[in-house]
Amino acid sequence: LAPDPTVLQKPATKEIFATATAPLRAWYDALRPTQRRHGQEYPESGPAQRQLLNDGEIDLSVSFNPAEAALSIANKLLPETARVFVLDRGTIGNTSFVAIPYNATNKEGAMLVANFLLEPATQARAQDPKHLGSFTVLDPAKLAPEDRARFAQLSENKAMPSPEDLGKILLEPHSSWMTQITAEWEKRYVR
Amino acid sequence: MLRFAPPLTLSIFLAPIGAGLIGTILPAFGWFPPIGGYDISVDPWHKLFAFSGIWTTLRLTIMVGLGATTLSFVLATAFCALGHQRPAFKRFERYTAPLLATPHAAIAIGFAFLVLPSGWLARMSSPWLTGWEHPPVLVTVRDTYGLAFMAGLLLNETPYLVLMMIAASSQVPVVAMVASARSMGYGRVRAWVNIVLPQIYPQIRLPVYTVLAFSLSVVDVAIILAPGNPPPLSVLATRWFGDYNLKLYFPAAAAVLLQAFLVVLAVVLWRLGEIAGARLGRWRLAFGSRRDLLAPVIVFVGSGTIIVGIVGLLSIVGIALWSLAEEWHFPDALPSRWTVQIWTSHLREHQGGSRCKCANE
Numbered sequence: 001l002a003p004d005p006t007v008l009q010k011p012a013t014k015e016i017f018a019t020a021t022a023p024l025r026a027w028y029d030a031l032r033p034t035q036r037r038h039g040q041e042y043p044e045s046g047p048a049q050r051q052l053l054n055d056g057e058i059d060l061s062v063s064f065n066p067a068e069a070a071l072s073i074a075n076k077l078l079p080e081t082a083r084v085f086v087l088d089r090g091t092i093g094n095t096s097f098v099a100i101p102y103n104a105t106n107k108e109g110a111m112l113v114a115n116f117l118l119e120p121a122t123q124a125r126a127q128d129p130k131h132l133g134s135f136t137v138l139d140p141a142k143l144a145p146e147d148r149a150r151f152a153q154l155s156e157n158k159a160m161p162s163p164e165d166l167g168k169i170l171l172e173p174h175s176s177w178m179t180q181i182t183a184e185w186e187k188r189y190v191r
Numbered sequence: 192m193l194r195f196a197p198p199l200t201l202s203i204f205l206a207p208i209g210a211g212l213i214g215t216i217l218p219a220f221g222w223f224p225p226i227g228g229y230d231i232s233v234d235p236w237h238k239l240f241a242f243s244g245i246w247t248t249l250r251l252t253i254m255v256g257l258g259a260t261t262l263s264f265v266l267a268t269a270f271c272a273l274g275h276q277r278p279a280f281k282r283f284e285r286y287t288a289p290l291l292a293t294p295h296a297a298i299a300i301g302f303a304f305l306v307l308p309s310g311w312l313a314r315m316s317s318p319w320l321t322g323w324e325h326p327p328v329l330v331t332v333r334d335t336y337g338l339a340f341m342a343g344l345l346l347n348e349t350p351y352l353v354l355m356m357i358a359a360s361s362q363v364p365v366v367a368m369v370a371s372a373r374s375m376g377y378g379r380v381r382a383w384v385n386i387v388l389p390q391i392y393p394q395i396r397l398p399v400y401t402v403l404a405f406s407l408s409v410v411d412v413a414i415i416l417a418p419g420n421p422p423p424l425s426v427l428a429t430r431w432f433g434d435y436n437l438k439l440y441f442p443a444a445a446a447v448l449l450q451a452f453l454v455v456l457a458v459v460l461w462r463l464g465e466i467a468g469a470r471l472g473r474w475r476l477a478f479g480s481r482r483d484l485l486a487p488v489i490v491f492v493g494s495g496t497i498i499v500g501i502v503g504l505l506s507i508v509g510i511a512l513w514s515l516a517e518e519w520h521f522p523d524a525l526p527s528r529w530t531v532q533i534w535t536s537h538l539r540e541h542q543g544g545s546r547c548k549c550a551n552e
Contacts, residue, residue, distance in 0.1 A: 041333055044419050055309035056521045057326045076517050076530075179436075190244040190421050 244421025
């Protein structure tokens with residue numbers, strides 16, 4: 001929706017913000033009345049939205065975790081027919097991060113834990129809805145065949161997308177865009 | 192030695208509250224060194240009132256706070272006026288026990304499930320009666336005016352006030368007083384309202400103020416039943432306190448102070464209402480009219496109290512069923528698959544044996 005997507009990678013200044021988000025605002029103003037309760041009222045949280053989906057009050061809900069449907073089915077929070085889809089023209093590939101605070105006492109130990117978390121075996125187990133249901137941050141195409149097989153096995157679950165299913169991965173905008181869009185939304189739509 | 196006991200006890204109680212108050216007042220004026228607040232200013236208040244939904248937020252908070260308290264007081268009074276000295280009334284305590292023992296949030300969740308467009312009432316009557324194959328597009332909970340929020344508060348507050356009134360009645364010779372009033376030709380309802388209520392009111396005044404303060408500042412029930420865009424003041428403050436942007440801690444502290452001020456203001460308003468009510472009652476009494484004009488209204492309102500009780504109990508049954516449900520989809524009146532897994536897994540967790548199952552957000 002932004003006329004020039006490259007500006008999204010830089011901090012949002014006032015002038016750039018207005019022009020870059022104008023199409024988004026027009027699109028949202030057209031979309032909003034068609035939403036549940038005319039876009040005047042929203043579920044309090046992600047889980048609250050998922051419950052509305054489970055109750056059949058809404059037809060789709062948004063999640064940051066591609067494994068959410070599989071995880072929710074495993075936990076009986078969604079019917080077994082729940083499926084995942086991504087946008088045709090690409091989806092922002094935001095994923096989990098592990099950070100070490102600058103004043104951490106045991107940096108080496110923390111790095112060791114971070115390495116462990118990134119190991120394919122750990123990642124595959126974490127993606128399994130029976131355990132954590134957190135979609136992998138690895139690109140299976142770059143893995144050894146036996147590790148790739150672990151992830152392929154997980155994708156046999158119809159509610160679990162395979163990495164290819166996720167389509168084109170878009171870059172996340174500079175974080176200043178998110179805060180400014182949120183502030184702008186609040187200013188325009190909270191009455 | 193003993194004369195130091197009262198001030199000592201008081202200070203043990205009040206010191207933590209005082210510390211908390213200071214810890215809120217300082218950030219509300221910009222002072223909170225751990226996150227870089229070194230300047231005393233009114234900036235947090237500017238930020239609070241710059242929130243674009245602030246007036247809706249305040250209106251919602253005040254309307255629901257005063258509304259829920261007034262309604263639960265009226266409902267409880269009507270119920271006691273109707274029921275006093277009846278045998279069924281004695282059994283009342285048994286039915287209110289679950290309502291008072293269940294956490295507010297649990298009742299709120301149960302109530303939301305009861306009245307949601309996809310909720311239990313809709314499920315019980317669909318599709319055979321309503322023709323709904325899918326949940327209808329209706330607004331029940333989180334409505335703009337906070338009606339569902341107010342109703343949810345009534346479920347706990349009405350039985351609480353009734354119990355308080357029953358307890359206070361035992362301090363007053365109700366039977367004798369009502370009997371003598373009736374011998375002078377007053378009806379049973381009027382006798383209770385005119386003679387007993389003014390005498391027990393001083394004893395239930397504090398519980399009423401508690402209900403008032405609770406309705407104005409409750410967070411958990413509000414998150415479930417109140418509108419969120421914008422939310423009541425208490426929820427707004429909670430959101431800001433928990434925001435990843437630590438700078439919002441300052442307007443959050445200001446919001447909490449404003450909240451405290453609203454409670455004080457509401458109590459003062461209520462007190463003025465009490466005085467006006469007492470004047471009005473005395474003025475009416477002086478006429479000496481024996482007509483019980485109030486009685487039909489009280490019967491109507493008193494049956495409302497019974498409905499409140501039934502809805503409260505149904506809310507508890509609803510969440511109890513969910514705790515045993517494996518799958519429960521619209522429009523099934525009962526779960527389609529049952530399980531005790533939720534209970535067993537949580538019981539195991541409390542024994543410390545099982546691993547933590549972390550749901551991913």
